[in-house]
Amino acid sequence: MLDDLVPDDLWERVAPLLPPRPPRRHRSPGRLPTDDRAALRGIVYVLCKGVSWRDVPAERTGCSGVTAWRRLRDWTEAGLWPRLHEVLLAELRSAGLQEMDDAAIDGSHVRALKRGAHTGPSPVDRGRPGSKHHLIVDRRGTPLASTLTGGNRHDVTQLLPLLDAIPPIRGLRGRPRQRPRRLFADRGYDYDKYRRILRRRGITPRIARRGVAHGSGLGKARWVVERTFAWLHQFKRLRIRYEIRADLHEGLLQLACSIICLRRLRTSF
Structure with missing residues (x-):
């Protein structure tokens, strides 16, 4: 085994x-599940x-x-995977391994071999069907939330859904944490509209400006999300989307995020 x-x-x-198993319909024992x-x-x-x-x-x-x-x-x-992720995030916070003051956000393309919800012509793969993994991580690269969209969706469209998808992270006395204080992002998120929305939520945007030369120093905080994508793509089933059903592929993505959180817990002892 x-x-x-x-x-x-x-x-x-x-x-x-x-979730509890449904009761057996027949008296005869039959084949055990x-x-x-x-x-x-x-x-x-x-x-x-x-x-x-x-x-x-x-x-x-x-x-x-x-x-x-x-x-x-x-x-x-049954919603098992988001609950598992929330439990592990709470354990990380309880162990002092959750650093949500700074968060980073980004998206990554994957090919989709079959049609289905949340697929679209990928702009980086000659228009072939593709999907996008969107991810928000804390300062250490721990995944806080993930979403799945079609390959033709702009990254900025998932900025607010990702923030809303962060679960209330418990683990310490007091109110659970659910939002960062600062959010780092690349030029794909450079829209003043979203900067204003972030500030209204009490989040300071640290977003690179288009048309400005590289060297702002923001990459020192953003690189952790790229590393987390590398961790996710070590799970070979996530490199290419095979599932027609978007919820099943997203379930695998959430399970992978939970396993990454568990690995962080193991290395802390």
Whole structure:
């Protein structure tokens, strides 16, 4: 078994959040459902290896690819992945590893091999269908929220949705944190309209200006979001979008963000 794909510390955080199973309809015991940990192992296997669902090795993961896909569907519809991410962010804040005073935002293109919601002609891939991962991270590069759009959507359209998607991060006494004090972004977000909106929300914009020579120094704070994209794309299933259903691809993206948060917790001890 590939137990290292779902180590104990990950399973201990996922298990309490799993939705209850529906009651069995028939009296006869029939075939027992696949163990949830084995199903999660199959999901993480696809996320890490990038293989198709039918190529999940049941003899190694304890779960068929069809079952793993169904659990991904059910758990995504139940909202498991955002809750898992919120739990891990709270643990990071409790451990003193959450630095939300500064945040950075950016987007990254990925190819989409199939049509579906949140796909569009990519301007960086000869108009082929593509999608965009949008990400906001804290000063350490910890992912705070992510969204998925079509490849033809402008980065700035996700500035406010990403800020709104940051969950209330608990972990310490007092009010939970839900917004940074300063937001760093590249020239793609250079619009005075959004600067005014950020200031009304109590956020100081640190956005590079178009037409200004490089060397502003803002890259010293923005580079962390590029590093986090590199971490995300180590999960091979996220390099290319194979899922037709946008919610399933976004669920895998949120699961990857949670795993990155868990790795930050491990390295702190």
